[in-house]
Amino acid sequence: MLTLHNPVRREPEPLALSTLNPNLVAAEYAVRGAIAIKSATYQQQLKEGKELPFDKVYQCNIGNPQILGQKSMTFFRQVLSLCEYPALLDHPASKEIYPPDVIERARLYLSSIPGGVGAYSESKGAVILRQHVAHGIERRDGHPCDIDNLWLTDGASPAVHYMMKALLRNENDCILCPIPQYPLYSATIKLYGGTLLPYFLEESQGWQATLKHLQEQVDAARSQGKQVRALVVINPGNPTGQVLDRQNQETLIRFCAKEKLILMADEVYQTNIYAAGKSFFSFKKVLMEMGPELASSVALVSMNSISKGFFGECGRRGGYFEAVNFPQPVKDQLYKLASISLCPNLSGQICMALIMNPPQPGDPSFELFASEREAILESLKRRAKLLVDTFRGMEGVQCNEVEGSMYAFPRLTMPAGARDEAAKEGKQPDFLYCMELLDQTGIVTVPGSGFGQEPGTYHVRTTILPPEADMAKVATKFSEFHKAFMQRYEQNGARQNGSA
Amino acid sequence: MLTLHNPVRREPEPLALSTLNPNLVAAEYAVRGAIAIKSATYQQQLKEGKELPFDKVYQCNIGNPQILGQKSMTFFRQVLSLCEYPALLDHPASKEIYPPDVIERARLYLSSIPGGVGAYSESKGAVILRQHVAHGIERRDGHPCDIDNLWLTDGASPAVHYMMKALLRNENDCILCPIPQYPLYSATIKLYGGTLLPYFLEESQGWQATLKHLQEQVDAARSQGKQVRALVVINPGNPTGQVLDRQNQETLIRFCAKEKLILMADEVYQTNIYAAGKSFFSFKKVLMEMGPELASSVALVSMNSISKGFFGECGRRGGYFEAVNFPQPVKDQLYKLASISLCPNLSGQICMALIMNPPQPGDPSFELFASEREAILESLKRRAKLLVDTFRGMEGVQCNEVEGSMYAFPRLTMPAGARDEAAKEGKQPDFLYCMELLDQTGIVTVPGSGFGQEPGTYHVRTTILPPEADMAKVATKFSEFHKAFMQRYEQNGARQNGSA
Structure with missing residues (x-):
């Protein structure tokens, strides 16, 4: 492809991995990596009516509460809608729709x-x-x-x-x-x-x-x-x-x-x-x-x-x-x-x-605001506890308390068979675990290797965000998957060790 | 400041220009540079009632039409307000406020x-x-x-x-x-x-x-x-x-x-x-x-x-x-x-x-949309022409037609006195011009040197965005400033040449 009239050095492939900035190519961001990408494919397939081993994808890979049905805070959205379309402020219906502190904040x-x-x-x-x-x-x-x-x-x-x-x-x-x-x-x-x-x-x-x-x-x-x-x-x-x-x-x-x-x-x-x-x-x-x-x-x-x-x-x-x-x-x-x-x-x-600067006690929007906040935080607290209890009930899993944030990060004892299988595929064992979890249950998580972990330890990060109506189901599916995964790879490991 | 118990090499100043990434320090972005920063100070001073040589700051430094009073497109903002606050869709007043294609788009x-x-x-x-x-x-x-x-x-x-x-x-x-x-x-x-x-x-x-x-x-x-x-x-x-x-x-x-x-x-x-x-x-x-x-x-x-x-x-x-x-x-x-x-x-x-994907002919929002679009584009066209004519009427200024975008970029013949003065201050001559323009008229522009220009040429970038009601005033103030600037520095230059 070299042109003869311009004999100076030039990249043979101007747009290829080999000529991109190597720091970009080396950077990794597991939260939206291969597992997340595959989950999007599954979601599309479910939408198109394809039969899968699950009827719903549970996005526990990312702290994205509203995608899982969490309602937005009314006060915030009311002010924002007026800021988007200020003509609403002059509409006669606006006083029926919006409390006075919302209108005041938007005007300010x-x-x-x-x-x-x-x-x-x-x-x-x-x-x-x-x-x-x-x-x-x-x-x-x-x-x-x-x-x-x-x-x-x-x-x-x-x-x-x-x-x-x-x-x-x-x-x-x-x-x-x-x-x-x-x-x-x-x-x-x-x-x-x-x-x-x-x-x-x-x-x-x-x-x-x-x-x-x-x-x-x-x-x-x-x-x-x-x-x-x-x-x-x-x-x-x-x-x-x-x-x-x-x-x-x-x-x-x-x-x-x-x-x-x-x-x-x-x-x-x-x-x-x-x-x-x-x-x-x-x-x-x-x-x-x-x-x-x-x-x-x-x-x-x-x-x-x-x-x-x-x-x-x-x-x-x-x-x-x-x-x-x-x-x-x-x-x-x-x-x-x-x-x-x-x-x-x-x-x-x-x-x-x-x-x-949310509504303060005495403001027209305060009561609704406080009750919405309370409901969400109390629910998150219950969900955190349910998940931790679930993980603590699984064989070979340790899990610290979820004191804050939106995640549980349980530690898994990885069977030798799973480590061997992962090595064969050139993957981390916890990546294998999370990918199989997705394939079998629709639950999307992030392997601990995406965050870094002490060598020889294996973890999974899951959010505490699925809605309470789904949470028991997620917990059950996770537990059942875990049990089957452990059994399969403990047997595989034992068989391989036996035949070695 | 070195501690004795840790005798290894360490930056003496962990957070100083000398230890920042030199590419960051070297990067320049004139559109929001010194002139823009000074204009913000003037705006604040005017708000506080301070006497300045002008009673308004004209932000012609940046393509930011709505800050100069351009109205937003109704259709866009209506859809966006519904997306912000979906509960509005269920409000009985929504059908009075929003045309059906707005509601349909937001629902979609x-x-x-x-x-x-x-x-x-x-x-x-x-x-x-x-x-x-x-x-x-x-x-x-x-x-x-x-x-x-x-x-x-x-x-x-x-x-x-x-x-x-x-x-x-x-x-x-x-x-x-x-x-x-x-x-x-x-x-x-x-x-x-x-x-x-x-x-x-x-x-x-x-x-x-x-x-x-x-x-x-x-x-x-x-x-x-x-x-x-x-x-x-x-x-x-x-x-x-x-x-x-x-x-x-x-x-x-x-x-x-x-x-x-x-x-x-x-x-x-x-x-x-x-x-x-x-x-x-x-x-x-x-x-x-x-x-x-x-x-x-x-x-x-x-x-x-x-x-x-x-x-x-x-x-x-x-x-x-x-x-x-x-x-x-x-x-x-x-x-x-x-x-x-x-x-x-x-x-x-x-x-x-x-x-x-704006409203199409036949859609309920089309007529308003088309008339708003037409009004803005026609006005921009008139303002572009007015500015170009203004620059072409100034001594020592050449200005190409504004065929598109939002800017005029007239070329200035810079008097030797202005070049000397700028050199004394360690500035580019067109920076000096734009700073004096701001100080004397409140008009904010960007010197050509902020965009690069052929060596020895000097330009100013101004947007065509001030509202039509202001445009004649901006044109007059600009012309008067230019005339005074040229006279002052032509005389200065002559005096200095005379005394050299």
């Missing part, structure tokens, strides 16, 4: 955001909405929040992209990430050409981080000439479901201060707390209450999202990050990065502001 | 998108919405569109980010970009570590590209061992406002075929055509009609956005790209990249589908 936002939802806003988000988010943070923490430190974003993902882009210069730059971790971290670290420095969460201690291990990892990396730039903490945990003790948070902050690490706190599950005696404390709050020296020096990025919590507004993509103790020139760079994509979507911005 | 989308706007969709966009976009593309081009080749996106920016991330491996990889260009290209090429290979548009030939120059640039780059990966074309032009002739498009396609370049066609202004005798042809259509060999081999990315056109729905961030003749493994990588951010926002996806 529409009069304060130039051009409404149809115009680009400031790249960090519309001022009024950042103010409302800041008020919510202040109410939550009892400490001031400067809107200059706030970036509204399309979900929490952009915060992670921005930080990785800013901090990673080459593969010598490391980010300390919990293992298991949400693969947004491993994927973006790879995409932007850095190195993930793992620290293992202690499953036997309820998935807490231990200082000794963190220190060893940092010291080992530095002795190899690596730069350790930041520490990622996910609290409440994903995929692990733990809620950190405040003391543990203080330990992590002191470690960041001592080692001059930027603390990246993924706090998107901050309203998803189920365990008795557990509370969410933001890293901002904890930091601010550790004395003026630390409070004014540790660089912290606190991330939040509208996709999680009890509201689960995944589809509109909203979020924010607060950058604490960031020097102005660095903030200017993050502003520039945001400005290159102009601005986050306005509906997502508005929804984030509503979440951080 | 809500019943076809699992979880509605509150759930993550497929990472490439909800199937029904991709189908509607595909139908729109087919209607536009007269050629089939496979939804497997479509990615819905948050505005057009993600398409550019994805392509740059995928194609650029190191600074040896080059992307051919028009100069002047929209700085999303220069910024992302820098961010992802590649090299911008410029090709100059011929101002004297209505900003067309010339084959001879393109060939010289590619040959020169290759002779230095560079890899030329892709050719960016912006049609209609930004900041230059030209509409490419079909013949010119064919030439560019043949050039990409011969040089094995990926054609990145930025077609976000496809409905913004004002010049008599000019029409928009998508590169997809032109390619498909150049014979089966080319049609099946040239890799093309065609990008569109909901932010431009006559609708200008900037704030909700919607867009799509169609990847034509991309090998499946490469499409898989682009899918993965999209999946790492889960999905584009649903309101933006829906708006994109509505734009590509």
